[in-house]
Amino acid sequence: MPATSPVQRADAARNRERILAAARAGFAEPGTPLSMAEIARRAGVGMATLYRNFPGxxxxxxxxxxxxxxxxxxxxxxxxxxxxxxxxxxxxxxxxxxxxxxxxxxxxxxxxxxxxxxxxxxxxxxxxxxxxxxxxxxxxxxxxxxxxxxxxxxxxxxxxxxxxxxxxxxxxxxxxxxxxxxx
The missing domain is CATH 1.10.357.10 (Tetracycline Repressor, domain 2)
Structure with missing residues (x-):
């Protein structure tokens, strides 16, 4: 399957939204330090996926x-x-x-x-x-x-x-x- 297939793009978009949702929820918790690793864990994605979407x-x-x-x-x-x-x-x-x-x-x-x-x-x-x-x-x-x-x-x-x-x-x-x- 080519690297730019619609299925992969849809999956990438879902991963991005999962990361944003996890980060949004995490930052809504007052006083909770939120590392990139914790965001990845909450989103159910690996660190490579997190950094592919958000380099920093x-x-x-x-x-x-x-x-x-x-x-x-x-x-x-x-x-x-x-x-x-x-x-x-x-x-x-x-x-x-x-x-x-x-x-x-x-x-x-x-x-x-x-x-x-x-x-x-x-x-x-x-x-x-x-x-x-x-x-x-x-x-x-x-x-x-x-x-x-x-x-x-x-x-x-x-x-x-x-x-x-x-x-x-x-x-x-x-x-x-x-x-x-x-x-």
């Missing part, structure tokens, strides 16, 4: 981060409701994304000499996806007109930095988001 840890982290940014950006087009409600729903999605990917982003920053192109591009993509939601909500008079999307997302990031479990920080975030609404 940074490659894997960037793929995980990019997948989640894709989901947040796609969510901007999927939220429903009035413009204000759509914005708030999307900001909640962003908050969940940020909380779950904080460890990955921190490791990406630690490995690089600064934010790097993946984090920079990701921020710009998220802002581009969310700006129409904020503009529509502001034009409809449903949210304050004196804030930029950068300010709104920085507020969410600041709330996410508060120590405590999600049950502790959820009402704090909701109070902050309630402050976006016009009185």
């Amino acid at each position: 840890r940074q490659d894997l982290l960037e793929a995980l981060y990019t997948d989640q940014v894709d989901a947040v950006c796609a969510a901007a087009a999927e939220v429903e409701g009035s413009p204000g409600n759509a914005l708030i729903a999307w900001v909640h999605r962003f908050a969940a994304f940020f909380a779950s990917k904080h460890q990955i982003a921190a490791e990406l920053l630690a490995q690089a000499e600064g934010p790097g192109p993946v984090l920079d591009r990701s921020r710009e993509r998220v802002l581009a996806a969310g700006r129409p939601l904020l503009a529509a909500a502001q034009e409809a008079g449903e949210v304050r007109g004196d804030l930029t999307l950068e300010q709104v997302l920085d507020m969410v990031i600041a709330v996410s930095a508060i120590h405590g479990d999600p049950e502790y920080s959820r009402p704090i975030l909701q109070t902050a988001l309630d402050g976006l609404r016009r009185g």
